[in-house]
Amino acid sequence: MSNAAEVINPEEVVLSINNIEVVYDDVIQVLRGVSIDVPKGSIVTLLGPNGAGKSTTLKSISGLLKTENGEVTKGDISFLGKRIDNANAAEIVSSGLFQVMEGRRIIEDMTVVENLRLGAYTRSDNQINQDIDMVFSYFPRLKERTGLAGYLSGGEQQMLAIGRALMARPKMICLDEPSMGLSPLLVKEVFGIIEKINREQGITMLLVEQNANYALKAAHYGYIMESGKIVLDGTREQLLNNEDVKEFYLGGGNEERKSFKNLKSYKRRKRWL
């Protein structure tokens, strides 16, 4: 297996997940030995079907696993060289790793500005108002919304969730399905902004997605996860040109299996190595 850190930037790995296993309620094993490296300043994407364990991976990074009665039983996770697999969510946010949860999870009965100020909860400096303006420069349409955040459209809520993450001045942001429930046009816009933030702020991103097309276009490196294991990883080009990825995640691919019926039976037999 090739390693993301070797391919992109061998000097600095911001987040390193080393062979972790995660068990819910002491009996349900979800992750079976997952290893992921996220190099500094990159966008790394984690792709996979429903139930593969993508969100669980993110929650074990951000310390939210404990809120769902899950536990990392094996392996370790380090962020900036420090072990974080036993830290609680508040410590992890303070250390500069911020998770944008699936489904955006903005506080609906607060205004946009109040939500943004919440993002800066772990900070104690006095530059919060400047940062609110900075977020508005990335998402100008949020500035016009003065009502409750619950009345924002889905795309605006996603933008607010990303803006709220920026308010914490994180070194790394984990995004859980930013494209969920958005129209293709909005998905394009949101991914454009994610790339822009990565470029301009140098914030490392780990992007969990089902929308493989957009995610692979934005990412420098990708991992593919199925049934709690990483089954394939590689640079954007490697994955975009991989026949299996093309067939299962991007659509198209092998010319002979045009019929969906054939494709299905083929897929059932197909096992990743």
Add this chain to the structure above:
Amino acid sequence: MNTDLLLQLITNGLIVGLLYGVVGMCFVLVYKSTQIVNFAQGEFLLLGAWVCWAFLVYMQIPFFLGFIFTMIFMAIFGVLLQLIVLRPMIGEPIISVIMVTIGLSIFFQALTKWIFGVAPQSYPKVFEADSVNILGMSIEPAYLMSMVIAVLIMIGFYLFFKHSKHGLAMRATAFDQQAAQSLGISVKQVFAMSWGIAATVSATAGVVMGMVNGVSDSLSVMGIKVFPAVILGGLDSIVGAIVGGLTIGVLENLAEFFDSQFLHIGNMYDIAPFYVLLIILWFKPYGLFGTKDIERI
């Protein structure tokens, strides 16, 4: 009809209503941020009033200093109560937690009786004048002070929840605990803070009531009286608690007035709020301001 008496009773109602509002706010604060229905709310008043009384009478401390010491004591008390008794209950069934708060209520009533005795005690005189005249109505200075304090507390609550980062964190926790944790908010800290604030602010109301009526067991009745107020306002609305408190305060005095003038049933003062409670639960179970979730279309 005795207009003077009516006006006086309405004024009293508004003053007491403000205090109901303050205690109701504490109740709502605990309910919103920790999902606990606190049946020991009235005992916070009782305990606060007794502690302040002890500072003034046993230790001979000047009133305002004793008042501040009481606040500090009750803040620590509230936080410790959450840490020791209620934190281990997180994740337990709601009925168990309610039983614990009922238990706490009985425990603290017994404790105060054991320490301070069963006889009502009165506060040392704080104000020179027995009553001040405002627009022809005589109002006790303590009541006047209670009005000022209640309004200050309400403004304080508004500023805290609107502008301070801890207030925002409490609102976020009330709305979505997991999302709050993902923002780096410590939910445990928020829980402890809400109990600390509730104990402190309720104790303020307790001291003020104690100054007017003397300190006795009857103070803890406020904890029950506050139910009609918060349910009228909507169990999870702070504004609702204030409106509900004022309404109940005026209403019980009006009931008293009509009873004493026309009906002569007796005891309407204590009973009327609970008729209101019953009627609200019939027709508007979420109260006047109980938030309905925003549905995005």
